Every structure is written in C-alpha cells, then in structure tokens.
Amino acid sequence: MTTVPVAGARETLTLTRRSLLHLKTNPEEIIELVVQPIVIVLLFTFVFGGAIKGDWRDYLQFALPGMLVQATLFATMRLGTALGTDFKKGVYDRFRSLPIARFSPLTGAILGEMVRYLLSIVVLMVVGMLLGFRIRTGVLETLAAVVVLLCFGFAMSWGSALLGLTVRAAESASEFAFLIILPLAFTGNLFVPTETMPGWLQVWVNLNPVTSVADTMRGLLLGGEVARPLMWSAVWIAALTALFAPLAIHRFRRRSG
Amino acid sequence: MTYAIRADDLGKRYGSTRALDGVSFAARAGEVLGVLGPNGAGKTTAVRILATLTRPDGGVAEVGGFDVVRQAAKVRKVIGLTGQYAAVDEIISGLDNLLVIGRLLGLPRETARLRSFELLEQFGLTEAARRAAGTYSGGMRRKLDLAASLIGRPQVLFLDEPTTGLDPAARDGLWDVIRALVADGTTVLLTTQYLEEADQLADRIVVFDHGRVIADGTPFELKSKIGGQVLEVWPANERDLGEVATILGEIARGPATVEDRRVSVPVADPDVLRAVVLRLDLADVQVAELALRRPSLDEVFLTLTGHRAATTSPASPAGTAAAAREAAAGRAEP
Numbered sequence: 001m002t003t004v005p006v007a008g009a010r011e012t013l014t015l016t017r018r019s020l021l022h023l024k025t026n027p028e029e030i031i032e033l034v035v036q037p038i039v040i041v042l043l044f045t046f047v048f049g050g051a052i053k054g055d056w057r058d059y060l061q062f063a064l065p066g067m068l069v070q071a072t073l074f075a076t077m078r079l080g081t082a083l084g085t086d087f088k089k090g091v092y093d094r095f096r097s098l099p100i101a102r103f104s105p106l107t108g109a110i111l112g113e114m115v116r117y118l119l120s121i122v123v124l125m126v127v128g129m130l131l132g133f134r135i136r137t138g139v140l141e142t143l144a145a146v147v148v149l150l151c152f153g154f155a156m157s158w159g160s161a162l163l164g165l166t167v168r169a170a171e172s173a174s175e176f177a178f179l180i181i182l183p184l185a186f187t188g189n190l191f192v193p194t195e196t197m198p199g200w201l202q203v204w205v206n207l208n209p210v211t212s213v214a215d216t217m218r219g220l221l222l223g224g225e226v227a228r229p230l231m232w233s234a235v236w237i238a239a240l241t242a243l244f245a246p247l248a249i250h251r252f253r254r255r256s257g
Numbered sequence: 258m259t260y261a262i263r264a265d266d267l268g269k270r271y272g273s274t275r276a277l278d279g280v281s282f283a284a285r286a287g288e289v290l291g292v293l294g295p296n297g298a299g300k301t302t303a304v305r306i307l308a309t310l311t312r313p314d315g316g317v318a319e320v321g322g323f324d325v326v327r328q329a330a331k332v333r334k335v336i337g338l339t340g341q342y343a344a345v346d347e348i349i350s351g352l353d354n355l356l357v358i359g360r361l362l363g364l365p366r367e368t369a370r371l372r373s374f375e376l377l378e379q380f381g382l383t384e385a386a387r388r389a390a391g392t393y394s395g396g397m398r399r400k401l402d403l404a405a406s407l408i409g410r411p412q413v414l415f416l417d418e419p420t421t422g423l424d425p426a427a428r429d430g431l432w433d434v435i436r437a438l439v440a441d442g443t444t445v446l447l448t449t450q451y452l453e454e455a456d457q458l459a460d461r462i463v464v465f466d467h468g469r470v471i472a473d474g475t476p477f478e479l480k481s482k483i484g485g486q487v488l489e490v491w492p493a494n495e496r497d498l499g500e501v502a503t504i505l506g507e508i509a510r511g512p513a514t515v516e517d518r519r520v521s522v523p524v525a526d527p528d529v530l531r532a533v534v535l536r537l538d539l540a541d542v543q544v545a546e547l548a549l550r551r552p553s554l555d556e557v558f559l560t561l562t563g564h565r566a567a568t569t570s571p572a573s574p575a576g577t578a579a580a581a582r583e584a585a586a587g588r589a590e591p
Contacts, residue, residue, distance in 0.1 A: 014360040021349045021357075025389060090344030094405065097308045099333040100361050 008101035015095075015108025019082070020115060032078065033120045037071035038127050044191055045131065052192055057132055064128040065145075065217030066190030069210055071120045072149050073185055076156040079113050080164025080173040087255055088170050106252055110157055117153040121146055136222045145220035148233055152213050155237045158244035165251035190214050209236035261286040261321060261413050261444035262307060268315035269302050269468075276302040278468035279316065284446060284461070286412075289439050291459025291476075292448040295558070298465035300448035301341060304417045307446065308338045320413055337411030339403045341418040347391030351382055351401050354390055355408060362409045369408075376404040380434065396427025403434065414438065416447045420454060432457060452557055456480070464561060472561050482561070486549050488533065489521045493543035504536045523552070 023029050041064070049059030086092050086105070095105045129135075135142055164173040187201070188210035194202050205211055213236070215229035262284040269277040277299045284290035292300050305311040307320055309329040318325045321335040345354050352373055359369030377383050380400040385393060390401055399419060406414065416435065420428040435458055439445055449455050455462045456476045464472040464479070472479060488509065492501050498515050505513040505522045508529050513522040527549060537544055552560070 010363075011361055014357060017360075018346070018349065018353070018357045021353050022346075025350070026348050086346075089347070090340045090342050091346055093305075093310055093340055094338065094344040094358070095361070096310055097333060097336060097338040098358070098361050098409075099330055 008104055011100045011104040012108045012111065015105055016111040016115070019109055019112025022082075022112075023116060023119075029078070029116075033075055033116055034123050036074070037067065037120055037124045040070065041067055041124065041127060041131070048191070052196075060128065060131055060133050061222070062193070062218075063191055064124075064133045065221050066188070066214040067128075068121055068124055068145075068149060068217055069152070069188075069214045070185045070190050071124050072117050072153045073156060073181055073210065075117050075120050076113070076153055076160045077174050077177040077181060078116070078160070079109060079157045080160040080162075080167070080177055081170055082164070083109060083161055083252075084164040084167060084170030084173050087165070092255075103249075103252070106161070106249070110154070110161070113157050114150055114154065117150055118146070121149055137220060141220045145217050148213065148216050148220070148230070151237045152209075152233065155240035155244070158241055158248050162244050162248040162251060165248060165255055184208065184210055188214060209233070209240070212236055259286065259322070260284060260319070261288070262290065262319070262446055264303065264307065264316065264318040266316035267303065267306060267313050267318055269299075269306065269311065269313050275468050277306075277313070280463075280465070280468065280470050281316075282463045282470060282473065284444055286444050287439075287442045288460045289435075289445045289447060289458055291455035291462040292446065292465055293450070293452065293455045293462050293557075294448075294465030295450060297467075299468040300465055301417055302468075303465070304338075304340075304415050304446065304448060308336055308415050309333055310338075334409075335412045337406035337409065337414045339399075339406045339414070339416050339419055341421060345390045345393075345398055345401050345405065348389060350387045351377065351390050351393065351397075352386040354401060355405055358405045359408050364408075372408055373404075376407060380404050381430075394427070396423050396430060399423060399427070399431060400434070403431070407438070411443065413444045413446070416445060418448050418450065421450065452551065456551075464557070466558065466561075479557075480551075486524055486527060487521055487552055488524045488529065489519055489546075489548045489550065490533070490537070490544060491519050491546040493545045497542045500540060501537065501542060504540065504542075505533065508532050508536065524549070 023033075041060075044063060044067070045056050045060045049056035049063070053059035053062060083106075086109075092105060096102070125133075160173075160177055163176055164170065167173045167176060187204060188208040189205055190210060194205050194211070197205060209232075212229050212232035216226065216233045218224060219226035219229055260283040262282075264283070265281050266279045267277050267281070268275070268279055280299065280303060282290065282292075292303065294300050302311065306313045307318055307325055309325050309332050312326055320332045323331040323335075325332050345351075346357075349357075355373035355376060356369050359372055360366070362369075364372065374383070374386070377386050380403070382397060382400060382404070385397060390398065393401065403416075403419065419435070420431055423431065432454075435445065435447070439458075445458075447455070447458055459476060461475055462473070462479055463470050472482065474482070488505065490501050490505065492498060495518060498518070498520060501520045502513040502515050505520055509522040509524050511522055513520050530549060534547070
C-alpha cells in the first residue's frame with residue numbers, strides 16, 4: 001500500500017487549502033493577523049518607545065524582533081477556536097465519514113496556521129523596515145529567524161489545539177488562550193529590556209520561553225549572541241511540542257472516536 | 258439475501274445510559290429504511306455507528322457488506338452522511354464546500370468542479386454557489402449538506418433527521434430530492450421524529466424507543482397496528498366540553514380525552530363522522546372546529562409502548578395539508 005502516504009499528503013494539502021480559504025473570505029482574520037500587529041508596532045514605537053529607550057528609532061530597533069514573537073504568539077490562538085468550531089458544527093464528522101487518513105484534518109489545519117504565521121511575520125517585517133527597522137545581519141540569518149519563529153508557532157499551536165479540543169464552547173477557547181498568552185507575552189523582554197524590571201520579576205522573565213525566542217530573534221536579526229538563546233529556544237520548542245502534541249492528539253482521537 | 262445495511266444486537270453505552278440496548282434491523286439494497294423515534298431514542302447513535310463515527314460496545318453491523326469496525330475504511334468508500342445539524346463550513350462558499358469534499362474523495366480538480374456544479378444545479382443552489390454558506394437559509398444549508406454527502410455517489414446514504422427544523426416548503430423540497438435519489442437505486446437510512454415523514458418516504462419503518470426496537474414493518478403494517486385516525490372536536494362554548502366528550506365516547510366506544518378546549522377520541526372507522534355531526538346537532542352543540550387526523554408520534558408511542566414519547570408533539574388537525582405541515586414544523590426541536 002505505497003499509495004497511502006501519498007494520498008494522506010494530498011488530503012492534508014486539500015485541507016490546508018480549505019483552511020486558507022477562510023483567510024481569503026474572512027476579513028476578521030486579516031484584522032487579527034495583519035492589522036493588529038501593525039497597530040501594536042505603531043502604538044509601542046511612537047507612544048511608549050521614547051519613554052522606554054529615549055528615542056523611538058532606537059526602540060523600534062530593539063522591539064521589532066520581540067513584536068515578531070508577540071505577533072506569532074497571538075496568531076496561535078486561532079487554531080483552537082477553528083478546531084473547536086469544526087467539531088461543534090459537525091464538519092469533522094463529515095471528514096471522518098470520508099475515506100481519508102484520520103489525522104489529515106488536524107495536520108491540514110496546522111499547516112494552514114503555519115502559512116498564517118508566515119504572512120503575519122512577513123507583513124510585520126516589511127512594516128518595520130518601512131518605519132526604519134534595519135536588519136544588521138544577512139539573508140541566511142533572517143531566514144533562520146523566520147524558521148525559528150515558525151517552529152515556535154508550531155509548538156504553541158499544539159497548545160492552542162489542545163485548548164480548543166478540550167473547552168466545550170469553541171468561542172471561549174480564544175478567551176482562555178488570551179488569558180494565558182497575554183501575560184506570557186508581557187512578562188518577557190519582548191517590549192521592555194529585562195534590566196528595567198525588579199529582580200524577582202527578572203528571574204521569571206529569564207525563564208519565560210518568549211524571552212529565549214526574542215533573544216534569538218535579536219541575535220539573528222541584529223547580531224550578537226545567538227548560540228545560547230537559540231539552544232534555549234530549541235529546548236523550549238521541543239519541550240512544548242512534546243508536552244502539547246500528544247495531549248492534543250489524544251483529545252483529537254477522543255473527540256473523533 | 259444480501260443487505261445493504263445490517264445491524265445485529267447493537268449496543269452502546271454513554272456512562273450509565275444505554276443509548277442502544279441491543280437493536281437489530283436491516284435494509285435491502287435500494288430500499289428506504291425509516292428509523293422513527295423521539296429524541297434520545299438512540300437513532301443518532303445508530304447512524305453514527307453505521308457511518309463508522311462511533312464504535313459499538315456490542316453487536317455487529319455491516320454496511321455494503323463490510324464490517325463497520327474492522328473494515329471502516331471500506332465502509333467509508335460506499336457511504337454518504339447528512340447529519341442532524343448541517344455540517345457545512347459556514348465561512349467558505351457553497352461551491353468551495355463541495356470542492357473540498359470532492360478533492361478529499363480523490364476526484365481530479367476538473368471532475369470535482371463538474372460534479373459540484375451538477376449537484377448545485379440539481380438542488381437549486383447555482384445562484385448562491387459563490388456565497389459564504391453562512392449566509393444560506395436553513396433549507397439551503399441542508400441541501401448543501403446533502404449535496405456534500407452525494408459527491409462520491411454513495412451506495413448507502415444516511416440521513417439523520419434531514420428535515421428537523423425546516424419550514425414546510427423547504428421540507429417538501431428536500432423530500433423531492435430524497436425521492437429522486439431513491440429512484441436512482443441508492444439505499445437510504447432515514448431517521449425522523451415524524452410519522453408522516455417516515456410514511457411518505459420509507460419502504461419499511463423500525464420504531465426506536467429507549468435504545469430498543471419496539472416495532473418493525475411497512476408503513477401500512479405499522480398504521481394498521483396503531484389503528485385508524487383521531488377525531489377531534491372543538492366546541493364553540495367551553496361549557497359543552499363535557500357533553501361533547503360523552504357523545505364522542507359513546508359513538509367511538511372508547512374513552513374521549515379533554516385537553517385545553519378540545520375533545521379527542523381514536524376512531525377505527527371514519528364513517529363515525531356522520532353520526533357525530535348528527536348527534537352534536539341534536540344536542541344543539543355549536544362546533545368551532547372538527548377534524549379527523551392521523552395519529553401523532555405521541556399516540557403511536559402510546560399505542561405501542563403504553564407510555565408517551567419523550568418529546569411532546571402538539572396535535573395537528575389534518576384537515577388541510579398545510580396545517581399538518583405547520584404542526585410538523587412546530588414539533589421541530591432545536
């Protein structure tokens with residue numbers, strides 16, 4: 001049965017396409033993925049930037065790598081709601097009554113999310129550069145930064161999937177996710193340098209996975225230390241995936257069986 | 258004898274409730290099997306097991322000659338499923354909904370397109386093809402859902418309460434579509450809460466109650482088991498209710514029930530109508546409304562089981578088809 005993996009891949013791509021059709025037809029998604037991150041860049045750069053770094057240009061250079069992490073992190077909230085809605089509406093029952101690979105709806109949905117993260121990252125980089133952000137490294141480092149972000153998004157999307165498949169009301173999945181993700185994003189060094197915070201908070205900030213990812217972004221886009229933050233990012237990405245993916249797959253099996 | 262659908266002693270428990278408690282039924286190829294029962298009777302659980310979505314705890318089931326547990330992949334190749342709640346993606350267009358299913362079934366892009374347009378045309382959805390399915394009316398969504406289950410030209414089609422919650426016109430439209438499918442030789446298993454629907458569409462009916470099959474037969478057999486019709490009289494003056502009940506009881510030779518402002522009694526012979534009119538006239542009772550109607554699901558259950566169905570269905574005067582349909586629509590449960 002050598003055709004099975006090929007067929008599974010084709011089904012996954014069909015379902016990825018379906019996920020992206022949502023992006024095409026649902027203006028709310030464009031607001032979440034594109035408009036919201038741009039608003040945050042403008043707000044933080046011009047309102048808080050001067051206060052935090054003395055000059056908004058210096059602040060943009062410091063904060064944009066962090067904002068890329070924040071945009072990716074926020075974008076992961078969608079998957080849980082999307083999966084929960086599909087289960088609730090019976091769309092997954094329909095998929096499961098078809099002769100397709102069992103996990104292709106899940107893999108297709110996750111691939112669709114990855115395309116969204118990429119879109120959000122590219123838009124934010126372009127807007128940042130229009131405002132004066134400058135990448136101080138090369139093309140390879142920039143590509144590596146995008147890959148790390150996508151891996152981080154991949155790991156967090158499993159958490160989102162787990163939440164969406166566990167919470168009964170699909171809509172409240174994103175509210176739960178927001179309650180977890182908002183503090184996570186703001187107790188890292190995404191927007192503010194760690195040194196300005198009280199010592200007890202610095203302990204947590206240095207532990208927070210988003211700090212490792214943001215440091216990796218700064219290293220890869222601006223130059224500076226890469227190895228250590230990259231290693232910690234890899235550890236976090238592996239750990240989060242190892243924790244969330246089996247649980248989410250378990251929930252998926254339960255809900256679909 | 259080969260059966261397109263065969264269920265033998267199926268059981269399924271959810272916690273301490275027995276959703277299915279050993280049900281057996283079968284449908285020959287090309288036959289329409291109606292599964293009739295109130296909410297919670299186990300109809301949906303049976304469909305989910307047959308459509309490979311749920312595993313039974315006990316018993317065996319075969320669809321198209323394949324075991325639904327051990328040969329689930331093969332079963333999925335021959336079935337189509339339309340659930341109680343229209344399983345369409347509301348954000349994307351009707352056309353895209355069908356294209357996705359077509360591609361998942363392995364149809365080449367162009368074939369999937371042609372098949373999708375063919376079905377949209379057949380169901381009168383061509384104009385709405387490129388609109389988001391979320392903008393469709395309830396009836397249109399059901400049709401789209403049904404179209405999605407037909408893309409792969411299934412041999413066996415499961416329709417789980419296909420008309421629940423639809424308005425009369427949409428329901429009639431869907432009935433026509435189902436009749437056309439049956440004419441093509443598709444085997445259909447249809448669940449419904451409405452005796453009338455089962456009567457209209459099914460070759461044979463099994464009646465479910467509390468996870469068990471309590472009756473089985475052709476619509477004709479079932480109706481003769483249940484008895485004839487129900488006569489209802491609404492006197493113009495409430496004070497006449499007692500007298501009307503006495504008269505109806507005497508003529509029908511059975512106890513008449515008084516409910517709200519209505520007296521009803523089961524009658525075996527529609528000829529009693531003449532006698533009733535005469536007697537009411539002699540007694541100088543003014544009648545606001547008088548009707549002979551088919552028994553409701555509730556009354557079917559009362560006759561078959563001695564208890565009422567879990568759902569309460571308001572009685573419907575069957576004097577006009579429209580009134581009956583209105584009642585059917587009114588019985589729709591969310």
